[in-house]
Amino acid sequence: MASIHKNALPIPGWPIGRRTACPAAAPLATYTRSGRKRLAGRWNCVPTDEGGQVGWRGTPASLSPSPPPKNADESVTLQRRQSGRGAQNMDRYHIRSTAPKQMSPGPASAELGPQHQHRQLQPLRYPTSTTVAASPLPQQPHSARSAGVERRAPFARVPDSGSGGSSPLQAIADPHSELGCARFGLCSGCSLQDGLAAPPLYGEAKEFFQQLGLAEVPAVMYAARGWRCRAKLAVRGSAGRPxxxxxxxxxxDCVDIVDPAFQPPCGTGPAIVDTGRRRGGRSDGGFMAAAGSNSARDNNGGDNGGHLGWMGGDEAFSCRAHHPRINQAAVLIKELVTRLRIPPYNEPALAKARGGAAAAAANHQPPSARASRRQRRQRPLEGPGLPHPGGPNQETGPSATAEGILRYLQLTAVPSQPGNRAEEDPDAAVQVVLVLNLPAKCERNDPRVTSVLRLCRTLWHLAGPGGPMVPATDSPQPPLQSPSPSRSLSASSRYKAPVRAGDWAVWGAEDKRAPRPQKAVASLALSPRMGPDTPPLSNTPLVHSIWLNFQPDAQRNTVLGEGWSHVAGPAAAWQDFGGVAACVGPGSFVQANYGAMQLVLEEIASLVPYGSRVTELHAGIGVIGLSLAARRQVAALRCVEVNPAAVEPFRASLELLRNRQQLPPVVEYLTAEAGSDPERFLADCNVVVVDPPRKGLGQSLLKALTQPPPTLTAAVPPTSSFTDSMFAAAAAAPDHTSDAMDSRLGTLILPKEEEALTAQPDPGGAREASTTAKQGLPSRLVYLSCGFRALQGDLAVLLAGGWRLRSATAYMFFPGTNSLETLVLLTREVNEDGDGG
Ligand SMILES: C[S@@+](CC[C@H](N)C(=O)[O-])C[C@H]1O[C@@H](n2cnc3c(N)ncnc32)[C@H](O)[C@@H]1O
Known part of the structure; x- marks a missing residue:
């Protein structure tokens, strides 16, 4: 059952016919019904150029005979054509049943050989997830060019073996591509109510790429709702009515999106689960039943017409885009802010007038003028019971004084179990960042400090995992899949919070004997699920950790300030991104749409040849590069990122990979502007991955990418940070751990211990060691763009500079908005001397 993987181009120069691992074929795994995974074998692939098609021809090779299942129907063997997990990847899993009755070929599996069958898996509980291909599907199944799959009953549309029907690779209309949000038109978050999988900009992009010779630009959407795993929300209003x-x-002007009293238009019913405890038009407890997932789940039986059945009552007051646990946390925090009378930030008119919508921009792409016109057309009529869009903002009005304490919330979903993915986890917890209009240095007896600590403590004791409110430096790590027998996780491999916990954490921990602030809780006790004697909100803790961020500057439009304090819970939040356990820090960038990012990572893996030397610019916490490393796909990895807060999460993820022996020989992480020394960053790599902010690549980077640098026969020219790098110390350190890393120097190079890279203790030797591999020039550019306009400009320069456009895929990272995340592959000829050809 050999099959050719056309998407995985062989390494240039790799002898055709020589056997190696194919990057497109991940291990064969056996899954039991209970979801347990066993490695059953690997693909055995050879590069091929059969019929003029370069690719890999592979056959599965069993590593060891797997024990027969107890029951022939017990297990299924999945071939993961690309890595990924969960039923949303249905069209990528080709499932071979061990049950003989399942063996007859069906039309769905015909193209992959008679052994492959599609079978029903356990439907996932959360969320409805859809991958939509809005353009014709290619012949070969491809992760990013995959068919529409609705995850709640993911296999309902797939024909049973032998029953006939259409191929599972056929696009399926997305039942949830409509937003269906009662707040649409009031809130600036979304500008589209329907057609979320193909916004107007997608049509424009298709036209643009067609003019450049690409016949096909697939559109991919992960889910229409519940996709946002990180939200930044403004806190405004008054202490009594935040x-x-x-x-x-x-x-x-802040539009509230967590208002339990919100009455949706068109008689769609009350916004909350009504427990009969309404007072003065507000519910004082019913919404808590909605927020406490268990009771709502039971009551609603999952049949409220959507994927959030277990949450219930969400239809009106919850943001459709958010992960439900983020909504729950926002509702709870809002209630506590109200009851503890924490004054929200009172924005000065000056900053308001500037109109830079920081939170809106952080959360959503701004709609284009065309989308805004469309939005106006689609807006529901204002009517009785519907708050005027501008209404609540009068509270902050002209008397705004830049006073008040709570400025923003940053809420990030964290998997409830190490190894889970938050986007699939209904029990995910939430990493809470309270952004305060306070300086990091405050007096203990400052009443504002007391207020903030009361809020933290109440939140922690109501919805945290239990125990005193202290920052935990020892964070649970994902289990090691293939631990090195000789190594256990060293203390240094743990995530070190990038900030000292500081005074706030000490003050917060002081009150160990009074874990429940009784006064605050007393009123919450009215709620059937929120009294002092009731367990926390749900069976699993809602709050993962609490961080304080200090942003006292009224003139700054950025959401986060520079000061931090970690007051409760684990420092590290681990999330599986593309097969790598990534450590998500509160201060570093992470894509908000985790599910869509997983799909992007799969496509990127298919675009990067095995054994490449990769430079990743605008790397953030290194999700892309590390996921390539985790697939053993790179021989060397260099990441460049400007934000120093990303170093520590990167180091922690890297260390975990190292413990799993998945580290490439050379890993380098540079805290620098990508445009500051691009020749150096692009030296000695054959693949460049760029993921710039919306404004695109800068001039100097474009220039370096289009002008071939000097032939690199000599070592990389020394620079101060390279010379001062900690490589030497890393090599000399007994176990090459992070002891050797000093983020002040901005450079981290970790050699894989077995390779040792000559381990010369002098920096020059280190430099040379890092460049002993054959020098090269990038011949492949993977460009992930969140700003389509900037991409258009950058492509014009790149194409004029010798690059050829090979593929483009449009990902809907912000369904509901007229925006695209575009993944583009460009290649160019590079001759043996290292000169661009
Ligand atoms: C769109 S994010 C991508 C991050 C990462 N690739 C990911 O997916 O998580 C852009 C990243 O580029 C970083 N960045 C912005 N300007 C930069 C510059 N001039 N040089 C290097 N990195 C920059 C930001 O801090 C941010 O982490």
Whole structure:
């Protein structure tokens, strides 16, 4: 059952016919019904150029005979054509049943050989997830060009073996590509109610790429709802009536999106689960039943027409885009802010007038003028019971004084179990960052400190995992899949919070004997699930950790300030991204749409040849590069990122990979502007991955990418940070651990211990060791763009500079908005001397 993987191009120069691991074929795994995974074998692939098609021809090779299942129907063997997990990847899993009755070939599996069958897996509980291909599907199944799959009953649309029907690779209309949000038009978050999988910009992009010779630009959407795993929300309003939400477009007027009293238009029913405890038009407890997932789950039986059945009552007051646990956390925080009378930030008119909608921009791409016109057309009529869009903002009005304490919330979903993915986890916890209008240095007896600590403590004791409110430096790590027998996780491999916990954490931990602030809880006790004697909100803790961020500067439009304090819970939040356990820090960038990012990572893996030397610019916490490393796909990895807060999460993820023996020989992480020394960053790599901010690549980087650098026969020219790098110390350190790393120097190079890279203790030797591999020039550029306009400009320069456009895929990272995340592959000829050809 050999099959050719056309998407995986062989390594240039790799002798055709020589056997190696194919990057497109991940291990064969056996899954039991209970979800347990066993490695059953690997693909045995050879590069091929059969019929003019370069690719890999492979046959599965069993590593060891797997024990027969107890019951013939017990297990299924999955071939993961690309890595990925969960039923959303249905069209990528080709499932071979061990049950003889399942063996007859069906039309769905015909193209992959008679052994492959599609079988029903356990439907996932959360969320509805859809991958939509809006353009014709290619012949070969491809992760990013995959068919529409609706995850709640993911296999319902797939024909049973022998029953006939259409191929599972056929696009399926997405039942949830409509937003169906009662707040649409009030909140600036979304500008589209329907057609989420193909916004107007996608049509434009298709036209653009067609003019450049690409016949096909697939559109991929992960899920229409519940996809946002990191949200940044503004806190405004008054102490008695806080508003938590997004700014209206072009302003700093906050539109509340977590309002339990919100009455949706069109008689769609009450916004909350009504427990009969309404007072003065507000519910004082019913919404807590909705927020406490268990009771709501039971009551609603999962049949409220959507994927959030277990949450119940969400239809009106919850943001459709958010992970439900983020909604729950926002509701709870809002209630506590109200009851503890924490004053929200009172924005000065000056900053408001500037109109830079920081939270809105952080959360959503701004809609284009065309989308705004469309939005106006689609807006529901205002009517009785519907708050005026501008209404609540009068509270902050002209008397705004830049006073108040709570400015923003940053809420990030964290998997409840190490190894899970938050986007699939209904029990995910939430990493809470309270952004305060306070300096990091405060007096203990400052009443604002007391207020903030009361909020933290109440939140922690109501919804945290239990125990005193202290920052945990020892964070649970994902289990090692293939631990090195000789190594256990050293203390240094643990994530070190990039900030000292500081005074706030000490003060917060002081009150160990009074874990429940009784006064605050007393009123919450009215709720059937929120009294002092009731367990926390749900069976699994809602709050993962609490961080304080200090942003006292009224003139700054950025959401996060520079000061941090970690007051409760684990420092590290681990999330599986593309097969790598990535450590997500509160201060570093992470894509908000985790599910869509997983799909992007799969496509990137298929675009990068095995054994490449990869430079990743704008690397963030290194999700892309590390996921390539985890697939053993890179021989060397260099990441460049400007934000120093990303270093520590990167180091922690890297260390875990190292313990799993998945580290490439050379890994380098540079804290620098990508445009500051591009020749150096591009030296000695054959693949460049760029993922710039919306404004695109800078001039100097474009210049370096289009002008071939000097032939690199000599070592990389020394620079101060390279000379001062900690490589020497790393080599000299007994176990090459992070002891050797000093982020002040901005450079981290970790050699894989077996390779040792000559381990010369002098920096020059280190430099040379890192460049002993054959020098090269990038011949492949993988460009992930969140700014389509900037991409258009950058492509014009790149194409004029000798690059050829090979493929483009449009990902809907922000369904509901007129925006695209575009993944583009460019290649160019590079001759043996290292000169661009
Ligand atoms: C769109 S994010 C991508 C991050 C990462 N690739 C990911 O997917 O998680 C862009 C990243 O580029 C970083 N960045 C912005 N300007 C930069 C520059 N001039 N040089 C290097 N990195 C930059 C930001 O801090 C951010 O982490």
């Amino acid at each position: 508003l938590i939400g997004l700014f209206k477009e072009g302003s700093h």
